[in-house]
Amino acid sequence: MALSASKLSVGDTHEEVVVDDLTRTQLVMYAGTSGDYNPLHTDDLYTKEVAGYPGVFAHGMLSMGLTGTMLTNYVGDGRLKKYGVRFTNQVWPGDTLTAKSTVAALRDEGGEKLVDLTLETVNQDGKTVVTGTATARVDA
Amino acid sequence: MADDIKMPVEATHIMMFARSVGDPNPIYHDEEYAKTTEVGHIISPPTFPRSVAQFDPEYRLRLKSGEKWFGSGKNPTGLDGPAASSGGLHAEQHFEYHRNPKPGDVFTVKARQGKTWEKESKRAGKLMFTESIQEYYDQNGELVITSRGVGVKTERPVEQS
Numbered sequence: 001m002a003l004s005a006s007k008l009s010v011g012d013t014h015e016e017v018v019v020d021d022l023t024r025t026q027l028v029m030y031a032g033t034s035g036d037y038n039p040l041h042t043d044d045l046y047t048k049e050v051a052g053y054p055g056v057f058a059h060g061m062l063s064m065g066l067t068g069t070m071l072t073n074y075v076g077d078g079r080l081k082k083y084g085v086r087f088t089n090q091v092w093p094g095d096t097l098t099a100k101s102t103v104a105a106l107r108d109e110g111g112e113k114l115v116d117l118t119l120e121t122v123n124q125d126g127k128t129v130v131t132g133t134a135t136a137r138v139d140a
Numbered sequence: 141m142a143d144d145i146k147m148p149v150e151a152t153h154i155m156m157f158a159r160s161v162g163d164p165n166p167i168y169h170d171e172e173y174a175k176t177t178e179v180g181h182i183i184s185p186p187t188f189p190r191s192v193a194q195f196d197p198e199y200r201l202r203l204k205s206g207e208k209w210f211g212s213g214k215n216p217t218g219l220d221g222p223a224a225s226s227g228g229l230h231a232e233q234h235f236e237y238h239r240n241p242k243p244g245d246v247f248t249v250k251a252r253q254g255k256t257w258e259k260e261s262k263r264a265g266k267l268m269f270t271e272s273i274q275e276y277y278d279q280n281g282e283l284v285i286t287s288r289g290v291g292v293k294t295e296r297p298v299e300q301s
Binding site for chain 1: 160161163167183190196210212230232296297300
């Protein structure tokens with residue numbers, strides 16, 4: 001279901017838990033489909049002993065992908081014009097992430113109605129892991 | 141990614157990619173359902189374009205037959221000599237969608253280097269940022285997606301607070 005500009009107001013929010021207790025298996029799945037086999041995400045021995053991190057952590061693009069599921073559920077399929085993020089903190093196995101979208105602006109451009117959104121994904125401790133913005137086409 | 145990369149967009153790859161980001165939305169795998177939607181066909185999830193890495197013959201983060209790999213086997217790293225650095229992390233990623241990709245598209249992905257800059261950080265020492273831009277053109281030469289990524293190399297592993 002697409003959003004309607006007439007039913008949206010600046011400041012409206014939508015949030016979803018996009019992953020509950022992130023598993024190492026999901027990191028393996030993401031490596032397999034994205035093609036990013038950096039051992040930092042699947043190889044605990046390398047990550048601890050060579051890279052110097054406490055253990056494997058999620059691909060930034062997985063955090064963005066998880067945040068993207070909230071976004072497409074909210075704006076509807078095929079409605080995104082822009083989607084961009086900054087990775088502000090690492091995401092670890094066991095994390096539960098909540099992605100939140102806030103309406104920043106409603107506008108017309110090139111005969112289309114658009115909504116600009118600000119995005120933030122936080123972990124179970126309230127620490128921000130992703131911030132971003134998106135623009136989607138909405139109905140009148 | 142110096143040369144153009146051919147990226148065929150395939151239904152199975154989209155299905156598996158959607159699973160890997162935990163998205164059960166049928167528009168990513170059910171053709172019959174997709175026909176009933178506004179878009180009218182299977183589309184790919186918004187972050188799918190980065191899986192162009194699968195089609196880059198030179199991609200550094202894929203194990204290649206006959207070459208030493210920096211991940212662990214018998215030892216914590218398969219490389220000889222000094223340990224590999226913590227390598228790069230992804231700092232930012234931005235996509236612009238000009239239309240929805242569909243299975244059967246064949247993208248030609250043109251990549252170019254963007255800006256580079258440096259910053260000092262408390263948690264990881266000197267940060268070296270590099271921007272890269274990829275443009276995804278379809279079989280008709282139309283621009284479908286523009287991607288801008290920022291990678292960061294850290295002087296030392298990021299301190300955990």
